Amino acid sequence: MPHASTTMKAVQLVSPDRPFALRAVAIPEPAAGEVRVRIAACGVCRTDLHIQDGLLDLGKRDFTVGHEMAGIVDVCGKGVDRAWEGRRVVVYYYVGCGVCRYCRVGDDHLCPHPKAQPGFSSDGGYAEYITVPLKNCVPLPEHVDLAEAATMGCAGSTAVHAGRMAAIRPGDWVVINGTGGVGLALLQYALQAGGRIIAIGRGGARSQIALELGAEQIIDVLETADTADRVRELTGEGADVVFELLGTQAAMSSALNMLRRRGRMVMLGYTVDAFQAHPIDFIVREITLLGSVGSTLDDLHEAIELLARGVMRSPVAESLPLESFDAALMKTRRGGLGGRIVLVP
Template identity: 35%
Template sequence: MTMRAMLMPSFGGPDVFECREVPMPRCAPDQMRVRVHACGVCGHDLLNRAGHFPHTRLPAVMGHEIAGTVEEAGPLVTRFAPGDRVAMIQRMPCGVCALCRSGRENLCTSGPGFYGEDVSGGYGSHVLATERNAVKLPDSIPLEIACTLSCAIGTGFHALRRAQLTLGDSVVITGASGGVGIHTVKLARLLGLRAIAISSSPDKVERLRAAGAAEVVVAPDFQFHKEVKELTGGLGADAIIEIAGRPTFASSTRALRAAGRMVIVGNVDPGSVALNPAMAILREMDFVGSAHATVADLQKVIALVERGEIAPEIAGVLPVEDAAEAHRRMEARGTSGRMVLLHGGGG
C-alpha cells in the first residue's frame, strides 16, 4: 500500500522535491493514521532542505505543520476515532519520559521524533500521530487554517510564555514579518504587551502595524538597538523574541534592558553567535531557548482562534505538488505570514 508524497531524496535547492509513491505508514496499536489535508511551510523546512540538519533521515518527507482527518486508529487509541479532524504538534513524543510527564513533550528525544526529519511529515498524504501529540479541532476552523496553529502561532505562544512578561511590558520581535514573527506580534498585542517589530523591508511596515505592532523598526542592516533604546526611554526592551537568530543577535543583546530576557526561537543563518559575557553578567541578562509548542500550547491556540481573538495570516495556498514554488517564494522573502500546501483541495 502506497501514498503520494513530495519526497526529498537529497539535500539541495527547491527543485530537489520529487512527487513519488512511497510506502503508506502503518499504525502501531497506540497510533493513528491521519490523512493530511494541509501542511504549512516553515522556515525550518528551508533550512532542512538546504542540509543544515544532517541528522534528517533521507529520503525524507518534510512538513511538521499538519492538519487532517483521522483515517485509522489502533486498538489502544481511546480518545480519537476515524473522522476526527485533528492538528498535531511538531513532534511525536514517547509520553513516558520525565520531560513528557512534566508537560514538556516538545523536548522529548525518546519518541518517534520530529515530523519531516525523524518521521514522515505533511508533504505526504498521510502521517502517523498519537493521543500524545494530536488535538481535536472544532468544525469552525478550516483545515488549511488549522495547519498553522501548532508552529506558526504555537511557537510564538510558547516563546511569550517563556518570556514571563506582564501587562504593558515591551517586547522586541525580530523576523517579525515571517510566519512565526507576525503571529507573535498578534499574540503580544492580545496579551497587552508593547510589541516592537523588526523588519528588514519597509514594504512590510503597514502589515505589521495592522497585526498589532506598536512600533516597527526597519533595519535592512540588522542594526536596530539604537532605535529600540530611543523608543524605550534609553532603557531597552523588557524582552526580545529572537526569531531571526545570528543576523540580529548582536543588536538584540544591545537592545535588551538590564535584567531583561532574550527568548531564542530561531536561527535563519545557522551557526554560532558572539556574546560578551561581561555584558550578560553586569546587566544580569537572561537567555533562554524556546522549542516549538506543547500540546497545552496548541489547545490554547485553538481556543483563541475559535473565539476569533487571533486570525492566522496566510501568505499563499498552493497544491502540495508546488512545494518547490512555496520554498522559492519564502526564500525570496516576499511573503508575510505562512505558506500552506494542500492535498487534494484541503478541507
C-alpha cells in the same frame, strides 16, 4: 508493483543539500492507539529549508518532510474510539518516549529519545496521509479554517511556547525581531499577554500586517541606521523582552543591545552565524538569555484555543498543490510574503 490505491504522493528528503523528491509511497496503516489523518493542508516552514540545506540534520533519510499539518481523521487504529473518524484535527509533531524526565512533565519536545518527529526524522505532512498517536491530534472547532489551523501546528505553537518562556508582564516592551510566521504569531501572543509591541522588519507586506495585528511601533531595518538606538529612543531605557528570530550576528548583537537592565532575550532563529558577545554585556545589565525550541502539546492546545477565539490569526498567503512544493519552498526562501504558504495534497 503496488496497486495505485495503496500508494500516495509524498515529498521526501533524499539527502541534505539535494532537492526534495516527489515519490509514490505506501499509504500508512494506523497501529494500535494511532489514527490515520487525511491531510488537508501542510504549512511550509523555514525549517523545511534548513532540512533541505542540511543546516538541520537529524541523521535520517528517505522520510516525508513537513510538520505543520491539519486534516481529517480517516481511520482509527485498534483501541481508538471510532467517534474520532471524521474529526478535524491539527497534528502535534513530537512523539516522546513517554517515560523520561521531560516526557513525564509534558516536555516531549525535549525528549532525548523521541519515538518519532514527523517531518524532522520520521514521515511528516507533505503527503496525502499520516499516522500518529491519538494523543498528538488536537481537535479543531468547525468554524476554524484547516489551512490556517495547519500553520498553528508550528508557527503558532512555537510562538506560544516562546511567549510563555519569556513570562511577559502587562506593560512590558516586547520587540519582535523578524516578522515571519513565528514573529507575527508572537506579536499577537505578546499583545494578549499585555505587552507593548515593537516589530522590526524589512518593510513591505509583513510590516503592514504587523501594524494591523496591533504593533505599536514598526522599525524598518532598511531605513534605520541602528535599531538598538531606535528601540531605546522609543522605550526610554530599552526593551523588557526581545524575541530574536533572524539568527544573524548583526541581528543578535542589536537584540542584546536594545534590552533594558534585567531584560530577557529569547533566541528562536538561527543561520550559519555563531553568536558572539562579550560577557560584560550580560553581566552589568543582568541579562537573561533563553533558548526556545518548538512547543509542548499543551502549547499547541493553547494556540488552537487562541485561534478559535480569534485572539490569534495566521494569514495564509497562498495555497499550492503538493506537486508545487519546489515553488513553495522557493517563495518561502525569498520571503516577504503576506503570510504562510500551505501545500494541499
